[in-house]
Amino acid sequence: MSTVSTTSSATPAATTTVVAAPKTSTTKPVKEPSDGTNIDWAGLIEESVNAKLAKATSIDLKIDANDLKMAAYQDAKNLLSSLQTAANALRAPSGSTARSTDAFLSRSAYLTANGNVNAASVFSATVDPAADQGTYKLEVVQLATAHKISSGTVATKTSDLNITSVISLGVEGGPPSTLSITADMSLMEISEAINKTKASSGVQASIVQVTPNDFRLILTATETGKSITSEVLSGDDALGALGLTNPAGDFATVLQDAQQAIVRVDDLEVTRSSNEISDIITGTTLYLYQATPPGTSITLEVDANVNNVKTAILQLVEAYNAYRDFAVKQQTLPSRTYDPPLFGDGTMRSVNASIGDALATAIGSESMSLLGLTYDNQNKLVIEEDKLDNILLTNLSAVQNLLSFGMTTSNTNIQLLARGSSLPPDFTLDIETDVNGVLTGATVNGQAGLFTVSGSRLVGAAGTAYEGISLVYTGNSPAAVDLSFKTGIAEKLFNAANGATSGSGSLTLLINNLSSQSTEMTKRSDNIRSQAEAYRTTISMRYARYQAAIAQADSMKDYLSTLLDTWNAKS
Known part of the structure; x- marks a missing residue:
């Protein structure tokens, strides 16, 4: 017993040094295996985390x-939207708001000279969509002109004129504007003052230099066909001093009289104050440039604009072929x-089946071949333009009948305002x-409740076969009307x-559904990744504790080995 006691007291320093290490060890995140076990702690952690991330x-x-x-799907939708827009024009x-997009309602004005006259130099015309078609003989007898007067000679345009006056200027039929002229105003300053009120007075001013x-001072009415009016309200006679009026109060120098435009339409003479006339032929605006020479006239024909119809058909073919390219690509076998x-x-x-069915439509005996359209080997449309041009020029109504919607009614008092798909x-x-x-x-084949009344309109009831249909009735008595559609x-x-x-x-x-799915799956994926990172932190701390425990055990093992070695050496 005494031997053991002596050995123990002989090794206090060794005991202190060896045992102290495990007591002061702290738990840290695992980085590299440093515990002598050759265990790949980081690899174990990564493998465990990746197992969690596999679901994400x-x-x-x-x-x-x-x-x-x-x-x-979005590409398909965009291409179909282009096809839809192209089809809409035909x-x-x-509805009235859609009239401007209807290619068959587009109109053009065609001018033909009768006699030795250049039609385009006499007038031009623009035509509103759906304007009444017709042919008219026109003669421009005279153009509308703006009243223009001149002052007398003024030696300088920049010197003070020493005129103090209040005058009014305007045009017949409109309110005049008041102008105050002071003694220190020059001709140029008077001109500038007149132009500041031209929007309300209808009179504008300019200065012409005849000699040095x-x-x-030139006064011109801003509108044709209206005479300038003027009056001195107080002070000096500014109008007379400038030579605009003579002692009798009349304009001294008239450069151009106010004149009305005179046009003969089918020998009916009409007068207007402007050379831009939009109320003679409904839907047609005339722009007059010069009078027709005696014995000549111009024929104006308002007719369908076949160029617009052709353009619309070509755009439809282009839109369909673009979609067809996409559809063929999607049908390619995966590789x-x-x-x-x-x-x-x-x-x-x-x-694709719906589009194919649409192109296979026949109205009577006519099909898309009427327009010069055929398929190539990929079911893309090929157009024979010469054939299309010929049918557009010779039988436009057949083209419209083949392409467009139509309603036939036994009573002209009922018209279609809107329709469903x-x-x-x-x-x-x-x-x-x-x-x-x-x-x-109204009842349909004796059945009530299929249309509701709104003023003069009959509106198809929701949930019925007539939903989307809106009719207007302009009659004032009961009627049985047969309706058919194509x-x-x-x-x-x-x-x-x-x-x-x-x-x-x-x-x-489908796009909305897939988007919702992706949003939900993204949330799940993010949640799994967040949980995996939390798991990484947890397992790292756990493995760090394992390493600390192993390190402490190794330290204890070393201490015991040293103790035994010392004991054996003393014994």
Whole structure:
């Protein structure tokens, strides 16, 4: 026993040094294996975290696939929207606001000279959409001119004229403007003062230099056909002093009289105050440049603008072919170089079928071949322009009948204001009015509740086959009206595209659904990654504690080994 006691007291320093290390060890995040175990702690942590992240990676792949599909759907939607816009110009869209987009309602003015006259030098014309078509013989007898007067000679335009006066200037039929002239005003300053009020007075001023010492103040009415009026209200006779008026108060020098434009339309003489005339032929504006020589006239024909119709057809073909290129690409078999996002997609098959059905439409015996249209080997449209030009010039109504929507009615008192994307079969509308001729209701083939009354309008009830239809009745007595509809190629193409691209369209819904899915999956992926990083922190701290415990055990092992070695050496 005494030997053991002696050995223990002989090694206090060794005991202090060896044991102190495990007591003062702290837990730190794991970086490299430094505990002598050769355990790859960082690798273990990374492997554990990656196992957690595998789910997020799988979700990310689904998001990427969604994004590719959404982008493809959006490309399809954009191309179909272009097709829809092109078709709209040829389908006879409903409503007054759509008239300007209807290619068949576009009008042009055609001028033909009769006699030795250049038609384009006499007048030009612009025509509003849907303007009445017709042919007119026109003669320009005289142009409207603006009243123009001159002052007398003024030696300088910059010196004070020493005139103090208040005058009024205006044109007949309009309120005059008051002008104050002071003694220190020059001819130039008087001209500038007149021009400051020209918007209200209708009189503008300018200065013409005849010789170095001869300046003239020129007053011109801003509108043709109206005479200038003037009056001295107080002070000096400024008008006389400037030589604008003579002692009798009349204008001294009239350079040009106010004159009305005179035009003969089919030998009916009309007079207007302007050379821009928009109220002689409804929907047509004339711009007069010079009078027609005696014995000559110009024929004005207001007719359909076939160039606009042709352009609209070419744009429709271009829009369809652009979409067809996209559709063919999506139908390509997947390969290592390209995997079409929409290969075998059911919605795209449905859209393509609707478009194909639209182009296969026949109205009577006519089909798209009437327009010179055929398919190539990829079902893209090819157009024979000579054939198209010929039918546009010789039978425009046949082209419109093939392409556009149409309604046939047995009563001219009923007109179509609006229509939906689908139409009911032919029906008989029994219109009801009261004793005063006010519209009170209507039944369809004897069935009530399918149309509601709003003033003079009959509106198709929601949820019925007549939803979207709006009719106006201008009669004042009961009537039974037979209605039938036809939908041409452009109308069907529009509806096919609209069914995919509208707010509730098939492609719109798919895009919105995929977007919602991606948003939700992104949240899940982010949540998994956040949890994985939290797990990384937790497991790092846990493994750090393992390392500390192992290090402490190693230290204790070293201490015990040293103790035994010392003990054995003493024994």
